[in-house]
Amino acid sequence: MSDLLDKIGHAYGNTSQNKVVDVSLNNWGQIEIKNLTPGSENLDFHLISSDGDFDDLDALRSSGKRVTEYVKSAFVTDRSLSQVKAIQSMYNPNALEVPSVFVTKDNVLANKNTKLSEIFGDKVETLKINASRLDNTGSIKIPNLPIYLDIPILLDVKNSTIKDLKDAIKERFNNEVDVEVESNGRLRIIDNAPNQSPISFALSTLDAKGLEVAGIPTNNASEYQKTYFNKEGAKLESNVAQIAQNGVANGSTQLSEVSRGSLEKSVFNMKLNDVNGSFLEAQMILDNGAFLSLPNGIKIPLYDPTTADVQVSKPNEVTYRQLMDAMSIALNYSNIDPAIYQQISDNPYSKESKEQFIDLLKQAKGNLSVNLNEDGKIMIQDNMHSNTKMQFMLFDKDANDFSQNALHSDKPSLKLNANNALVIDKPSVNFFDQLEGVITSVRKGIYRPDALGDTYSSDMRNLGIQNGITLIDHLSDHIEKMIAKNGAHGKAFENIIRRNEVLKTQVQSIRGETTGTDMAETYNKFSNLTNNYNAVLASTNKINNLSLTKYL
Template identity: 30%
Template sequence: MRVTSSMYYKNINTESSRANERLFDVNKQIASGLKIQHASDDVNVFSNTMRLDNEITALGQIKKSTESGSKIANQTDTTLNDFEDSLSQMKSLLNRAATGTNSNASLDAIAKELRGLESHLKNLSNTSINGQYIFSGSATDTKPISDNGIYNGNSASMKSFLGSNVQQQYNISGSELFLGEEILTKKEITTNVPQYSLSAKYPDFTDKTKTGTDEVITANSKIRDLMGDVDNDIDSTNAKHHFYISGIKSSGESFSQQISMRDDESMQSLLDGIGKAYGNTPSLSVVNVSLNSLGEIVIEDKLKGSSKLDFHMVGATDLSRDAFHDGGDVGDGMYGANIGKIDNLDGGETDFNKIIYGVSTASNPKLFVKEFVKSDLSPASGAASNIGGLLYDRTQFEKNGAKLSSNVSQIVKGSNAFASPSTKISEVADISKGTTTTDDDTLNFTQLKLAGKDVYGSAFNVQIDLRDTVNGGSTFSLDGGNTNYSIYNTQTPRTAINADDMTYKQLMDVVNMVATGNIPSLANDITAYDSAIENASLIGNTKLSYDGKIEFEDINSTNTKASISMFDSNSGNFNINNDGNGDGTTDKTTSSAFTFNSNSALVIRDSKTDFFQSIDKIIKAVESYDIQPDALNGDKKNIGIQNALKLVDDLSNHIYGVHSKIGAQSNALAKALDRTSTLEISTMTLRSSFIDTDQAESYLKLTQLSNNYQAMLSTVAKISKLSLVNYL
């Protein structure tokens, strides 16, 4: 085929264009550093690059989230180091205070140092980063610890995202740090009245002029040493000393029990009897019962993680009893209709010295009543009042300005958690004590008493009857049951609530209506009931505190006139009930199903932590100068310096446990950050291999293409100069 000029020039133009395009592409790659400029350039490269871009973006977000969480975790770690150092300093100061060789001035100086450490701990608790508090949970703009040591944050966890469906907590909420729970801690409680041997003080009970020495009661002491006598005969026949025990077992079961003992029996026998009341058997002990260095009774729960254990005891001896009656036995027939009630001892004398010297002004000066637990609580309206430590739970809520507060936390039996407004009262109560008519476990027929004064100063005495729906549902009455106001449920249809379904919110609604003087205008009228609740909420507020205690606040006064006491109608009843099964046995006492406020043993150790409340108790122990609790010497709530040492150890263990957790979180975040950084680099490298130009290779290719292009142009030039002669 003959090559024409047009064919020649067409071919030259085509090759020239291709060479120019290739040169242009290489120049673009060199200039941009990218292999392609548009998706159409190379679909495979473009799709892989976009996928890797998304991964790099995600890894960047993960890295940012992890770095942010790591900063919080590291700051928390550092802060908790300071916590541990401060608690260590506290323990050192307490050890100095516990030697018993310090003057009051020295103890004051130690207490002042402790208060300084308390202030430092509060400052640490309010640590913030960039204006965000690290211990407030998710409420990072809320100051977690107020001046009075109350926690104001929430329990929410803050988490960093470490990848698809992978999260890591990076904070410790104040709820866990300041109000956490140590399930391995065994609750320990103690009485607070020192016990001395009366026979050591009065070697001859018939001659008051013969005095001896003060000797602390020990486990080897005789009951006669504890309770005294009026003659010198050690009676080994008659059980004339009576002890009335009330309390709550670690299972949440309440009990009331009378233990009667002879002169010659030992204190150890009494301690063993207390243990049996809690459920100790020869083969299994559920509590340890012992005496401290002041003869006070200490009870340690052997079950870990329970916060329910409670104890109260009163002793009574009728020093003038005859062959027919025993005034120290509340079950004696002499008490008639009031038989079995602890109130029968109210006329007794608590000071044995006055009995010996014949100067007692008590209505029954020969009835010696010994207190083992004392508090500053006032008795409920109409309750025994002569003897402060006689009553266990018929006591008035503590008043503080506009507020009235109970002192017994409402704790759910199954979970050991604090009750909330939605908690059913049957989940907290000992429902085995909830009825006197049947052995079924139900609150049906249980009766509560609510006594005191409303915000206007008017007295009230309310009866709350818990009933099942078959018996008309639960009601309350201000006139002994003549006019009953139904306590309504919140479901449809609205009916009087079944006893076992009543919540704390519904119970507190009744308390708030009564305390504010807002009683429904009509009995058994839903509209009137709801209106009374609403009107009451404008005057007062009844709620459960963060630690499950019932609180009433007078909204319109800084110093309320109101007073409240709430208790089970079986309170103080030591009668024995037949179980009704026909076998003639008497299986259980008529003890209380509920305890709201009590004159009970002091808590030394508990699985539930209230950090700053505990710190305050520790410091007050030093401020009171007492090595052991001593209700006869100032603060009746004082736990003593020796017990404060136990408490600071528990707080240190709690902080250490929380610190270990944040340490693990910090390590996890650090590893995640390293892994994310490595993945980010690897992904960027892989992306580069897809999209980035190899500059050396591109420059070599540019050189080759340029040389080829120049060679092509040179050839074209030579060919273009040829004439017809060249072809001949």
């Protein structure tokens, strides 16, 4: 285990001379990663392991090899698999589990009445089931058939339910198996005839032409980037905060500031249901400019509406506002005349093209809004429906590439929503939201993450009471620091007031010395001056009256 922890630390940049993160195992067997850079909130982590070695994750998921997951979230995942093979349970050798999650596109756990069309992709017309029992020689033996042939069962997806799927599997195995959709969303087949040879099971999705087509959901725990935003009423919200070097990203922040590297030649795929519920695949291409690629070969230049320049932004100068503009256009796709898209695409780098681009944004903003919230997470608000029909995911085109070249290239990327490890503590504080999360843990009796076992629910990402205690300690420290800070400010104010009082007294004293008057003293002084003046006048008058005649 220590080797794994060291390997994780090395992936973050730990060396023998310098530690960037501290990686440890807590008392509950959970991996904890602590960022040693003060004030940093850029940690992100996801881990899976397998007994198969593949360069492509979807190939691994379809191979029938065991995949062990360490992070689980109740996110709707991409329907990117065309085939899955059931895997023997680690705890029951007579049980098979299908490594996919059977939840609807609205993130509701499937039950026996759920239509298959609500689970599988929109292009899927037929579900092909390969179910067989091997004989002692290893040959495929199909129950109820005289020959050893693996003849598949075909189910019409639009007119079949989970119950039909379960009944078809039971019938194939002569009712010697039990079939259930477990609380974790996985299809489980239990062989009730263990003395016979083992069973095998596989699912494939076919289009209208009978060709294999991607339509099976990936397992929510093994998926990382390719997850849809969380939906709450009329709002979609991502779960990955966009953090730049100097703080939370805003509309003017460049994507390259958050990715911490060049995004030149990067391509980001978008899969979404627009504001009317229509499914759409699009791309944001950052190569010799920045473009939004839409169906039918449409390529919309991503202009900067805040400038008069008609040139397209360079890949490393694209801002979050431009990314959100591209998302707005894609999410409003079915409300616009296709001819408008074609005109913008055919006439790039022109004043007319930019004006039409700005018009697209104005029309989109009437139906929806896309913004960054105070935590740096992207929010999509439906202005037309109280319960939005929209869904959205964005992921790197090479998200599934784990080849040696991809591992060594360490290419910067962009993540908006991810099945990542839980963040227990971080430098920034959203006091009331975090406290509400702790209260929810107590009310639901969730002691720690994964305390509910394999149950698929929104509480899979609940921090639990265990981590809530740590969080409250942090909030308490934060409050104490704020109290200390306020106390320091209070003392500073008291000192300032005291200095002002002293200064006021000194000023009044100086003013009194320079302009102050003692009325009694002044009156007495001026009275004496008046008497003296009158005496002088009297003496002068007598002298003036003296003459020789009067003398004689």
